[in-house]
Amino acid sequence: MKGKKTMSGLLAISLLAAIPSVPALAGPVKWTNVNAYEEQNESPFNKENYDFVKFSQVYKKLESINKQSNRMKIEVKGTSANGNPLYVVTIADPASHGKFGKIQALRKQMFKNPQKAQDWIAQNPDFKVPVMINGSIHGTEFVGTDAVLQLIERFATKSDSTTKKILANNILIFNVVQNPDGRIGAYRFNGEGIDLNRDFITQSQPETKETVALIKEWNPMVFLDTHGYVSNYAPNKQGLIEPCTPPHNPNYEYDLFEKWSMSGAEAMEKEIMADKANYSGSLYRDKMDGVYIPQRDDSAGWDDYPPIFTPMYALYHGAYGHTLEAPTNDLDGVRWMYNSVMGALKHATENKQAMITDQIEIFKRGINFDHPFHREGHFPKAYILPVDEKDPTVTRKAVSHLLNNDIDVVQAAKAFTAGGKTYAKGTYIVKMDQAKAGLANTMLWDGEDISDDTPVMYDISAWSLPELWGFTADAVHESVNVTAAKVNNLTGQGTLSGKGPFLIPNSSVKAVSLVNTLLKQGTAVKRDSKGNFYALAQANQVSEAVKKSGLQIKTAAVPADAAPLKSLKVAILKDQGIWKTQSHAGTKLSLKRLGFDVAEVTAMDVAAKGLAGYDVFVYSGTEEIIALAEDMYGPNKQFGFKNAGQLQDFKANLGAFLDKGGKYVAVGAGASIATASLGLTDDTVITADPNSNGIVNVDYDGDTVTAGYGKNDLGFVFQPVWYTNTENDKVEATFSTKPDFFVAGHWNDLYSENTRDSARGKAVIVKEKDKNVTMIGIEAGFRDHTDYLFRLMSNAIFEK
Numbered sequence: 001m002k003g004k005k006t007m008s009g010l011l012a013i014s015l016l017a018a019i020p021s022v023p024a025l026a027g028p029v030k031w032t033n034v035n036a037y038e039e040q041n042e043s044p045f046n047k048e049n050y051d052f053v054k055f056s057q058v059y060k061k062l063e064s065i066n067k068q069s070n071r072m073k074i075e076v077k078g079t080s081a082n083g084n085p086l087y088v089v090t091i092a093d094p095a096s097h098g099k100f101g102k103i104q105a106l107r108k109q110m111f112k113n114p115q116k117a118q119d120w121i122a123q124n125p126d127f128k129v130p131v132m133i134n135g136s137i138h139g140t141e142f143v144g145t146d147a148v149l150q151l152i153e154r155f156a157t158k159s160d161s162t163t164k165k166i167l168a169n170n171i172l173i174f175n176v177v178q179n180p181d182g183r184i185g186a187y188r189f190n191g192e193g194i195d196l197n198r199d200f201i202t203q204s205q206p207e208t209k210e211t212v213a214l215i216k217e218w219n220p221m222v223f224l225d226t227h228g229y230v231s232n233y234a235p236n237k238q239g240l241i242e243p244c245t246p247p248h249n250p251n252y253e254y255d256l257f258e259k260w261s262m263s264g265a266e267a268m269e270k271e272i273m274a275d276k277a278n279y280s281g282s283l284y285r286d287k288m289d290g291v292y293i294p295q296r297d298d299s300a301g302w303d304d305y306p307p308i309f310t311p312m313y314a315l316y317h318g319a320y321g322h323t324l325e326a327p328t329n330d331l332d333g334v335r336w337m338y339n340s341v342m343g344a345l346k347h348a349t350e351n352k353q354a355m356i357t358d359q360i361e362i363f364k365r366g367i368n369f370d371h372p373f374h375r376e377g378h379f380p381k382a383y384i385l386p387v388d389e390k391d392p393t394v395t396r397k398a399v400s401h402l403l404n405n406d407i408d409v410v411q412a413a414k415a416f417t418a419g420g421k422t423y424a425k426g427t428y429i430v431k432m433d434q435a436k437a438g439l440a441n442t443m444l445w446d447g448e449d450i451s452d453d454t455p456v457m458y459d460i461s462a463w464s465l466p467e468l469w470g471f472t473a474d475a476v477h478e479s480v481n482v483t484a485a486k487v488n489n490l491t492g493q494g495t496l497s498g499k500g501p502f503l504i505p506n507s508s509v510k511a512v513s514l515v516n517t518l519l520k521q522g523t524a525v526k527r528d529s530k531g532n533f534y535a536l537a538q539a540n541q542v543s544e545a546v547k548k549s550g551l552q553i554k555t556a557a558v559p560a561d562a563a564p565l566k567s568l569k570v571a572i573l574k575d576q577g578i579w580k581t582q583s584h585a586g587t588k589l590s591l592k593r594l595g596f597d598v599a600e601v602t603a604m605d606v607a608a609k610g611l612a613g614y615d616v617f618v619y620s621g622t623e624e625i626i627a628l629a630e631d632m633y634g635p636n637k638q639f640g641f642k643n644a645g646q647l648q649d650f651k652a653n654l655g656a657f658l659d660k661g662g663k664y665v666a667v668g669a670g671a672s673i674a675t676a677s678l679g680l681t682d683d684t685v686i687t688a689d690p691n692s693n694g695i696v697n698v699d700y701d702g703d704t705v706t707a708g709y710g711k712n713d714l715g716f717v718f719q720p721v722w723y724t725n726t727e728n729d730k731v732e733a734t735f736s737t738k739p740d741f742f743v744a745g746h747w748n749d750l751y752s753e754n755t756r757d758s759a760r761g762k763a764v765i766v767k768e769k770d771k772n773v774t775m776i777g778i779e780a781g782f783r784d785h786t787d788y789l790f791r792l793m794s795n796a797i798f799e800k
């Protein structure tokens with residue numbers, strides 16, 4: 001009966017909005033073969049080991065549960081970087097199956113007419129809310145998926161009163177293994193080396209894109225992200241459950257989240273403590289008085305500021321998002337995680353009506369442009385994104401990204417004026433009176449300097465897409481009045497005019513990628529002293545590549561100083577997983593997106609075989625990639641040189657490569673330190689506090705390595721680094737001398753004597769005069785996010 005009543009109510013409200021079709025399945029679920037030799041039993045970074053469910057067993061397990069159940073749907077929603085399936089399991093009482101499209105339509109109604117959605121909910125208490133549980137986004141944190149499998153089994157097959165009550169009120173969506181590559185290889189990152197739980201603003205990886213699509217599909221009311229391992233963070237507190245310490249990002253409607261996040265966390269803690277007698281380890285039986293809840297138990301150190309983490313990203317879609325950190329990598333850890341999720345489900349069930357009303361309130365505030373807890377003017381009325389006619393690719397990428405994130409974008413049907421500026425027809429506008437205004441703002445704003453707000457931040461504190469992707473987004477604080485059409489999808493092919501030679505401006509990642517495509521297909525390309533490119537070819541030889549690039553290419557005369565380029569083979573030094581990360585991975589992806597042939601080489605490869613066959617060697621990442629195993633922290637030792645002879649061979653082979661005309665490019669702080677220790681520079685390399693990061697003003701000299709960049713331009717630092725004693729260098733760029741050269745992020749001097757103020761005006765990109773060695777202190781390829789700065793690397797690579 002209940003189901004029936006819900007159904008008719010849903011239908012009534014669905015009439016108000018177009019019912020979206022149920023999203024197509026990504027094809028039949030297939031068994032995949034995982035090479036047993038690839039599948040690891042443990043990670044040396046985990047203190048404990050146990051017989052966790054291997055990825056190759058996951059689908060068998062799901063299928064066997066499914067055979068006993070009529071509540072469950074298994075789908076494959078795409079594949080990981082290495083091509084492994086991404087399983088999604090949806091569990092609901094059988095009456096709800098087949099109505100998912102309508103339930104999702106109700107969710108969509110929240111963005112169209114939130115007041116109606118709230119009224120409907122008040123009158124129809126039988127509605128079901130989606131709750132999403134993300135399994136093991138970090139490959140080494142095995143207990144998440146194991147707990148998810150146990151939860152799936154329970155909710156698919158059991159009929160006790162708790163199970164029935166939860167299913168009467170919720171739809172459970174399990175992202176069963178968020179990171180199959182990492183689970184198979186027993187590493188934290190995915191197959192590309194990217195930490196997926198840092199990728200939610202960039203969304204460069206297929207796993208992240210899948211989760212974003214899933215969040216958009218359901219707009220879950222609660223989002224739980226399963227992690228490990230945190231024990232005794234405070235005495236006798238085992239595990240960690242968010243909400244977080246300050247600072248909270250000002251683009252949240254945090255007051256509404258806060259109303260339920262602490263009671264949710266405490267409900268999870270209560271469930272764990274009620275089951276205490278069933279744990280077997282003494283950590284749990286003898287030393288567990290509760291769980292560490294950062295916001296309750298601390299004042300700083302575990303913040304929810306950047307939208308790079310999965311639950312924080314989900315917050316912008318209105319979810320009550322929590323990171324759950326199990327204490328140990330064993331069956332007790334699985335139990336802890338299972339208990340946590342059960343506690344959250346009970347809390348959501350008890351409070352769903354009030355919780356969802358507040359979730360909808362977030363969207364209502366957005367649509368009504370009514371933010372009672374924000375200072376006046378925090379949100380602009382609109383962002384205006386003009387399009388560069390010659391190279392629209394960067395703005396197009398931005399608009400696509402916004403659309404993929406459920407943000408409405410319109411396009412002006414004619415020219416208009418706003419904020420004292422005139423914009424052309426075709427300009428994109430992001431009006432801020434929309435449901436997901438908070439997400440739009442966190443992506444499009446400039447950010448803020450929060451260095452004085454807290455002693456230390458957990459990760460990055462600035463990510464502005466306009467500044468770091470390199471497009472204009474003008475914030476205007478007046479209403480924009482122009483006829484404009486909703487943008488649904490973006491098309492846009494490149495065009496070619498004239499008979500050649502063709503000028504390719506050094507203006508974007510796509511432009512450089514086009515140059516590399518042409519070089520690989522054998523087209524002659526020259527580069528002038530300003531960094532622009534000239535394709536010496538007939539139109540028909542380049543038209544296909546230009547179409548794909550999206551650029552508007554014209555014929556131009558080739559300047560006399562333009563020099564021919566050749567297709568270059570780039571080797572990047574591979575971090576195999578020091579401190580559980582692959583510190584080179586972002587730069588590797590950046591170079592690939594610039595169109596270079598990039599091979600990853602390990603330090604041992606270079607020591608054993610040298611760099612024959614490569615033109616350029618890129619070092620980006622921790623200085624420890626070239627450390628001796630004996631000097632390294634336990635689990636890192638597997639990645640270090642076994643003896644001093646290997647390090648000597650590495651140096652000798654690198655020296656020989658440079659002698660033969662090879663080029664060496666270092667990117668970032670760790671690589672700069674390594675460059676000095678290798679004797680490739682006589683500069684003094686100075687680093688600030690390793691936790692500092694953000695967007696900075698940089699004065700680029702604008703030629704050679706910094707062609708296309710100017711004075712008072714932008715850069716990004718992550719552990720800021722600069723160089724002194726640069727007499728033997730050409731200094732290509734310096735930090736700005738302005739007192740406020742630090743634009744946004746977190747950089748204070750509490751833990752370093754190398755102060756922020758002392759960095760002003762210091763060299764940050766240098767090229768050795770007598771060696772083919774360039775050091776870029778800017779994080780030009782940071783996590784595949786800093787598109788605007790990628791060309792510093794292509795410039796350095798192409799420069800003679």
Ligand SMILES: [Zn+2]
Pocket residue numbers: 138141197226227228
């Ligand atoms: Zn984790």
